Amino acid sequence: MTRTYTPWALLAIALALAAVYLFPLYWMYVTSLKSGSEIFANPPSFWPAAPNANIYADVWARRTMSTFLWNSVIIASGVTAITVILGTGCAYVLARYRSAWIDLGLFAILMLQVLPASVMITPLFVGFNQIGLLNYPRTAVVLAAAAKAMPFFVVLVRATFMSVPRELEEAALVDGNSRVGAFFFIVLPLARNGILVCAILTFMSAFGEYIYSKSIIQSPLLQPASVGLSGFLGPNSSDWNAIMAYSAIYVTPILLVFVILQRRIVSGLTSGALK
Numbered sequence: 001m002t003r004t005y006t007p008w009a010l011l012a013i014a015l016a017l018a019a020v021y022l023f024p025l026y027w028m029y030v031t032s033l034k035s036g037s038e039i040f041a042n043p044p045s046f047w048p049a050a051p052n053a054n055i056y057a058d059v060w061a062r063r064t065m066s067t068f069l070w071n072s073v074i075i076a077s078g079v080t081a082i083t084v085i086l087g088t089g090c091a092y093v094l095a096r097y098r099s100a101w102i103d104l105g106l107f108a109i110l111m112l113q114v115l116p117a118s119v120m121i122t123p124l125f126v127g128f129n130q131i132g133l134l135n136y137p138r139t140a141v142v143l144a145a146a147a148k149a150m151p152f153f154v155v156l157v158r159a160t161f162m163s164v165p166r167e168l169e170e171a172a173l174v175d176g177n178s179r180v181g182a183f184f185f186i187v188l189p190l191a192r193n194g195i196l197v198c199a200i201l202t203f204m205s206a207f208g209e210y211i212y213s214k215s216i217i218q219s220p221l222l223q224p225a226s227v228g229l230s231g232f233l234g235p236n237s238s239d240w241n242a243i244m245a246y247s248a249i250y251v252t253p254i255l256l257v258f259v260i261l262q263r264r265i266v267s268g269l270t271s272g273a274l275k
Helices: 002-032 054-062 065-096 100-114 117-130 137-162 166-174 179-207 211-216 225-232 240-260 262-269
Strands: none
Touching: 002 240, 054 065, 054 240, 065 100, 065 137, 065 179, 065 225, 065 240, 100 137, 117 137, 117 211, 137 179, 137 211, 166 179, 179 240, 211 225, 225 240, 240 262
């Protein structure tokens, strides 16, 4: 009898925890459709009496969200490109070659993941200023965010490479392929699923980058949507439905990408678990 009820009990607990976790998203969408007086009503309503969807068009035009979102896409694409190109090679080396130096490099990479962006922003800002990179603020943000995303990418892709049998590379070498050829034509195609998933996660994380952008980019024309959202904040902020509408427009594309690719993401993250 215990075996019969245990899976259903665990499922009920999982659904309850998911509901608690997702409730802020629901509240964000609902609040964006409410009027100002209804937002502060007591007790609160869980659905607006007269939903006003025009707030989305108003916020899109008034806050020039197309510019902010385009900047977020540029920064996220740059971070993803640098991380995938450099991180894939690094992960392959850490997966295939073992030595004291390799272990030291892996330890250093893991330590970099521990450092928060708020700690790194000051030395990065000073360093970028000394080499003149602050004249190209989006490039500076891309480099800083890519350095932050690299450890996470390398650790996950390393597990993916370790799941690819070494014997396949050895057979390719026997057939006359070089080490580089075996990597590009044998190992890389087999690991592409894990690399793709990690690239998607990197893009999603970089799309919401805030600390580096807020500190380095001063021009509103170059700032991403995460910084644009802070423009609502102030001592007398009360335009909560507009804030929630902006947040909904900003968050929805990432949610759709995650929902559409959730199966691939899960399979890619677990591709190296059996090694």
